[in-house]
Amino acid sequence: MELYNRSKPHKIALFVLNNSATNIPMFLTFYYMYYTQNILGLSAVVVGMIAMTMRLFDGITDPIIGYFIDKTDGKFGKFRPFMVAGNIIIVICLLGIFNTPISFSTTAKYIWTTSFYTIYILGYTFQTACTKGGQVIITNDPKQRPLFSIFDTIYNTIIFTGGIYLLMSIIAPKFDKGLLNPNLWTSVSIGVAILSMLCTTLAVIGIWEKDRSEFFGVKKNENLKFKDYVEILKNNRPIQMLTIAASTDKLAGSTMKGVAVYIFANLLMSSKLQGDYSALTGIPITIMGILGLMWARKKGLKTSFVVTTWLGLICTAILYYLGKTGASTIVFLVFMFMQQGFAAVSTPIVIPMIADVTDYEIYRTGRFIPGMMGTLFSFVDKLISSLGTAIVGFALAYAGVSKQIIQPNMFVSDKFNNTILFVYCIIPIFGYIASLIAMKFYSLDKNKMVEIQEYINKSKLKDKVVEMDDAEDYSETIESPILTAVGEK
Structure with missing residues (x-):
């Protein structure tokens, strides 16, 4: 019997598209606050608080859905039913949010967008729980697991950098008033829905062969109970530390993305530059991510995460200094590019690390519970990272612009610029520091994972x-x- 359960690389590449199927809609939700404030006329503070509350709700639903995933083993497997159902919910809800009738009253707009956002979260949890849990059955080979992150880096670069270029430089100029035109968001939401459904279909094909009982671990877990979550969180030290590291990194990333549009449009005074920058740096960032993740196949996931987190922290500190001193735009963008390149390694590498802590749970207790492990991670992760949207909302309120339309390519105020720069740089720096401290107590290095797989x-x-x-x-x-x-x- 071989030590490792492996998959063909193209099957891994297809399954990774399940993450893309949720990241494409996530890209659109980055503009949720922009849309609700500047198209619907809603308060940035109120919307920020609603989004934070929904994020907390998202975390609460994770353990429940993970529990039922681990209880599922039917004709269509453990993961495929949740992948398909989740994507259907996501698509319907995003179309609802970004096609909110302008004629509605303010109260009706709040109710409409919040209702769809709440249901969207359920679908998002369905599908993302399968991304975290499904990778465990795809492969347990330490040299193959980073492949997930390599493909994910490629896809995410296309989604996030390519998406920005497509939106800012191609789609927006075709509409009168650009981003302030409601018809633009109708067109974008339809495109997002089609792409997300396509990715889900391909991901189902990728996991089909391995989504069977013989790949579901050492023994069955008929006696799982919700109280097991408490025992796992209390005694599984690796998932404790990984959750702290990943959630604080995600908080850093979400705050940066939340104000990136203002960095370009109001600090650098060119919203179009954001699209051009994304197009120019997309491929180099992808190459940096791939090279870093290939290095991770040799050095191990933990080492790679720590090194790239350190480098990201340094670049972010330099960005803050450059922004405060009024350095040239080119120098600022160079260090922004470097920070994003290191993030292209540290961010996607977390997902295969979740598979490692799932295997550690088998090693520790004999229980194969990928759904519970993945959603336990998500639960704590979302409790912390949910602060991102609220931070942006309160920052805009502090800068005095929470109830007004922020015109692109115009100077707002020094206070606004300083606030946006603080959110973009200083908050992420605290997140990086927390991640590095947590990794000091994370024991699953390269050698430990070999021992665990031999035991399993x-x-x-x-x-x-x-x-x-x-x-x-x-x-x-x-x-x-x-x-x-x-x-x-």
């Missing part, structure tokens, strides 16, 4: 021997060298 493999062989004994007398077989070795730990 031996456990599976032992279970097969027990099944053979129950069916028939296999005494001669048990005396064979391979099974004797299995009995040794």
Whole structure:
């Protein structure tokens, strides 16, 4: 019996599109506050608080959905039903949010957008829980797991950098008033819906072969209870530390993305520059991410995460200094590019690290619970990262612009510029520091993961021997060298 369960690289590439299927809609939600404030005329502070509340609700639903995923093992597998159902919900809700009737009253707009946002979160949790849990059955080979992040980096670069260029430089100029035209958001939401459904279909094809009982771990978990979440969070140190590191990094990323439009449109005075910059840096950032993740296949996931987090922190500190001193736009963009390149390694590498802590749970207790592990991670992660939208909303209020339309390519005020720069740089720096401290107590390095996979493999062989004994007398077989070795730990 081979030590590792492997998949063909193209199957991994297809399954990673499940993450893309949720990231494409996520790209659109980055403009949720912009849309509700500047198209619908809603308060940035109120919308920010609503978004934070919905993010907390998102975290609460995670453990519930993860529990039912681990209880599922039907004709269509464990993950595929949740992937499809989640995507249908996502698509319907985004179309509802970004096509809110302008004629509605202010109160009706709040109710309409909040209702769809709430349901959207359920669909998003359905599908993202499968991304975290499904990768565990795709492969457990330490050299293959970083492939998930490599493909994810490529896809995310296309989505986020290509998406910005497409929106700012191609789509927006075709509409009168650009981003302030409601018809633009109707067109974009329809395009997002089509692409998300296509990615989900391909992801289902990618996981189809492995979404079967024989790949679901060492033993069945018929007696799972919700209280098991407490025991896991209390005693599984790696998931504690990974959750702190990833959630604070995500908080950093969400605040940066939340004010990026103002960095270009009101600090650098060119909203079109954001699209041009994204187009110019998209491929180089992808190359940096791929090279970093290929390096991770040799050095291990933990080492790669720590190194690129340090480099990201340094670049962000330099960005703040450059912004405060009024350095040239070119120099500012160079360090922005470097920071995003390091983030292209540290951010996607978290997902295969979730697979590692899931395997550690098997090593620790014998339980194969990818749904619960992935959604437990998401629960704590979202509690912390939910602050991102609220921080942006309060920052705009502090700058005195929460109830007004912020015109692009115009100077607002020094206070506004300083506030946006603080949110874009200083808050992420605190996030990076928290991540580095957490990694000091994260034990799953390269060598530890080899030990864990060897243990899991031996456990599976032992279970097969027990099944053979129950069916028939296999005494001669048990005396064979391979099974004797299995009995040794």
